[in-house]
Amino acid sequence: MIDTNIFQDKTAVYYTLGCKLNFSETSTIGRILREAGVRTARKGEKADICVVNTCSVTEVADKKCRQVIHKLVKQHPGAFVVVTGCYAQLKPDTVAKIEGVDVVLGAEQKKDLLQYLGNLQKHETGEAYTSALKDIRSFAPSCSRGDRTRFFLKVQDGCDYYCSYCTIPFARGRSRNGSIASMVEQASRAAAEGGKEIVLTGVNIGDFGKSTGETFFDLVKALDDVEGIERYRISSIEPNLLTDEIIEYVSRSRRFMPHFHIPLQSGSDEVLKLMRRRYDTASFASKIKKIKEVMPDSFIGVDVIVGTRGETEEYFGQAYEFIKSLDVTQLHVFSYSERPGTQALKIDHVVAPEEKHRRSQQLLELSDEKIRAFYARHIGQTMPVLLERPKPGLPMHGFTPNYIRVEVPHDAALDNRLVSVRLGDFNAGGTALLGTIE
Template sequence: MENKKKVAFYTLGCKLNFSETSTIARNFQDEGFDRVDFEDAADIYVINTCSVTENADKQFKQVVKKALKKNDKAFVAAVGCYAQLKPEQLAAVDGVDLVLGATEKFKLTDYINDLSKNDMGEVHSCEISEADFYVGSYSIGDRTRAFLKVQDGCDYKCTYCTIPLARGISRSDTLQNVLNNASEISQKGIKEIVLTGVNIGDYGKGEFGNKKHEHTFYELVQALDEVEGIERLRISSIEPNLLKNETIDFVSKSRTFVPHFHIPLQSGSNEILKLMRRRYMREVYTERVAKTREVMPHACIGVDVIVGFPGETDEHFLETYNYLNSMDISYLHVFTYSERDNTPAAEMDGVVPMNVRSKRSKMLRGLSVKKRRAFYEAQLGSTRTVLFEGENKEGYIHGFTENYVKVKTPWNPELVNTLHEIKLTKIDDDGIVRMEFVKEPVFLG
């Protein structure tokens, strides 16, 4: 057993990537490999890439360098979105041995018979139209929560986005398979599951891209609510046009779904939304937020927004800023637009200078801080349930309430991965909320 090969993983990008890395890692463990931390010396390093972040290229090179510092003879494989979009570019990076596209990444162990270094990375990619089958996956990031993939790919044609090019058409896991995975996760003692995918509201499209929905997202939510042993379910991100009133109503009364929605807006200007080819206008977004607030006044509502899209004038940006400022939302994820090859937006007129993009981004980040603070202040004095996480941060243990308020209390290892009823008392200097237990926890020593 001493000769077990060691494999380490590094994930760039989204929660979906994390869930897929975990699945690939489990495949390696099933094949008898020993999984080690990326910081350790390994025989194989697998890097799961992302095409959404700026400088994807630069980040990737840094990670490869880091791996080869640990072991200059290690075999380096790249998988994921960037590997699908720019395989030749990644293969040319010094030290990379293998690049696998969208259809091949889950068969990585089949390609690793010979671990000798290659002069040039070997590429196995596909036309993205071949990515028409579904591979279910979930990740256990820490002991407290897991990311469960329920859907992959996207049929939307947003003009700035490469995800359909990197991940193919929208397709979903079967309902039974999702329930089996959820049940498997809950048996590992994990308390919270975050549903993830590229466009999860489109859940239910058949495996081979048939456009008919076998099940709807609403049916998925109803079925998951019945799974034994899960304490909490969280919907990661859902398009406003696909977040239906029936789902919002169901979550408000649900046993396990928490009052937290992350709803991408991208722009508060209808003109810009049209240029982006989003599938809704601002009015739909306003309705979704109003509906959520009506049935769950204490819900947390997060918003994605892009600044500096081609054609976004100062007026358009102020329209977005004022709209978001007027909305009862809880925080923003701000993305600075960056050009992507093979997207219509990259060819559009009205390019916004980089310094203007940065300035707008800074303004919205400032607004996000203000919104989060106001949301936290509105929660003070209320009683919530917190799930504690596993890290000792400067003498404190942190956790999140069901409605995504970050709280802290003095470190106690026995609190890790436990749920407690608490009262939110005050916001600390670092912006995290202090709390007191409604009932002092009893530990069975």
Template sequence: MKKVAFYTLGCKLNYSETSSIARMFEQKGYAKVEFNESPDIFIINTCSVTENADKKCRKIVREAQKINADGFVAVIGCYAQLKPKEISEIPGVDAVLGAAEKFRLADLIDTFEKTPSNAPAWVVASHIDNAIEYHTSYSLNDRTRTFLKVQDGCDYPCSYCTIPLARGKSRSDSIVNVVNAAREIAARDVKEIVLTGVNIGDFGIREGERKESFLQLIKALDEVEGIERFRISSIEPNLLTDEIIEFVAQSKRFAPHFHIPLQSGSNKVLGMMKRRYKRELYTERVAKIKSLMPDCCIGVDVIVGHAGETRELFEETYQFLNELDVSYLHVFTYSERENTAALAIRPIVAKSERAERSRMLHILSDKKKRFFYEQQLNKQGKVLFEDEVQNGQMLGFTENYVRVAVKYDPLLINETKEVRYDHINEEGLMEVTETEAFVLA
């Protein structure tokens, strides 16, 4: 029995796809092992979002060679689609598969041979227009929470982004298939499903036509027995409708937690980014959420140092976020990407200035999160406890994404308990006291 190991870089979507590809290998008789257990085959699922994609890929390939110099190394994912030739020339790489080919890897692997030293790897990567099939994927690495892919690709040509070039056009699973996958996951005693995709609000496109909607999807999932809660990973503000917000507010299973990409709080920068909304719409979305769910957690993606973002325009973003009733920020430092429209925009922001702007927003994010946690004190929430220990305490998330720490108790793993928020510890985690429904060990 050959052994295969996987390493995943990037987003939750990549993790869901890696998990599904791993199951394909197991169904063909391969034994899935850890990366350091001398596997016969190493599969590296790459990301193209950060500027260090090449450096990270090379490092992981080197580590694979140290573990087993005779092991076969295959590279898949977004970076593999964008730069197949470049990756094929990395010493130690034996095969590179593009977006349309990666789900065929388990079938193709037997046709590959270990490439001689200094010879380029096999490349099986067609043009991105060929990536038209949809592959249902979900992760099963964590028995508490699963990432379920419902949509792939993107039709939004944002000026800074290569994802449409790496994943192709927007396409989706059917509601029937997603519901069936959710039931399969529920049968494995998983309590929470996180819906993921490239642009999940655009759910419903199949064979180039819109056939269903994201609102229809979440209404169907809300009826799935055995899953205690669903969480929406990220949704564009222009696709987050009043109807979706209103449904989540009264649903049985959807968590009061939204992650909404903003990218900039300056309308001028949003225009240069080719985003499909202005900041006024974003303000309306946040206000709508808070009017119906005052304790809802709202996360924000923001990019600093985009080409054309002057200091004054950045300060617009900072002030906008400072006044916005949101809970935390995910801050990304802009980095140039080949074949993107942003390369033609001026002025270019110095990397030192990008780093300073990032530092400022990280500090603001910490303040926002602390304030959100302080607002929860003396209230109650339901925690799904995980098999994760930090400083002798086990951790879990509430429905509104408050990170809770309690004394370790193995009986609590994968259990949902109601707690009362007591105080915030030095690590910024919420500590809790007993309620009638939950007695601390």
């Protein structure tokens, strides 16, 4: 039995790196600590506990994790420092040796964070608690809002794909999930707490059902019936798992928004084979065409990795032309990073850093062209926008169903409200459309 009296009146700060799933899990950790009596530290206040939820998708991410830990240790002297997340699972001993770190928790341990905090006395050296990959089996539920307007519902964890460049299966374990009934229950609770929008998150969410004999399509249909939730968004889903029946259902659904995020990773079939992806460019293009046929105004975000091993100049040229031809809205561009233990390290032809940068810039410019054209097509239309509380001094903002960012004059009464907005021209930075509430 954990004595929660030691947590009364204690304060904590939280820092999250990486994906939406990490943000969801950090929010759940925060809720666990709040229920034990820990409050979030105010700005400028020295915290008693620091929690860092790490990412390890690239070498840059690893470095940033270390920088964040050093910074928090310096800002909160004497705080009990807990590090979890993918970097913690993959490199627990490295993290434990960082000065000031007390406890390192792996993928299987973070849900039981309280039992590793002891009496919050600092350790001379960090202690690491992780499980072997084969023992990462449990699914820790998470449906959290944190400081955001929208909720993030974790529907799945882990991955069985083992793409040649990726360490996520080693950090997160095998694909697993909770039941549809439990997801519906969590969505209903979010609605009761005033939630209007839920983003479905996970590592490979289209693979939902491995643990329970259900399907992602069944989940989508069940969540669509939850009263009180106005909007759902499907976060990153593998193109081979985004079925025509899901696309057609979303096109008819009142609650699931016309907004997709689909990882392509490369527009070259040869590179896709090297990556061990489970589709080719023809099937990907067919998927985009299907979406646009039934939802012409849908927002489609696409992940692309540049400079992976084996990506020759010719292959990149093919990829660029293919991506340019796609009717997608925005590109999320990542430079390939060598990850220890991955099969990609066996591939010949290494791309120089400066060439990776050049290719990345080329795709980012293409992305800017695509998203600006997409926004411009909607100027003059009136659309429902879910408004969010802004940072001090900034105008309110929110998103249309198809994920166009809109800015309106500040009005605190409109926070978390769906309002009808006429879309005007671009703001000064070109990052949003200016709106007029009707």
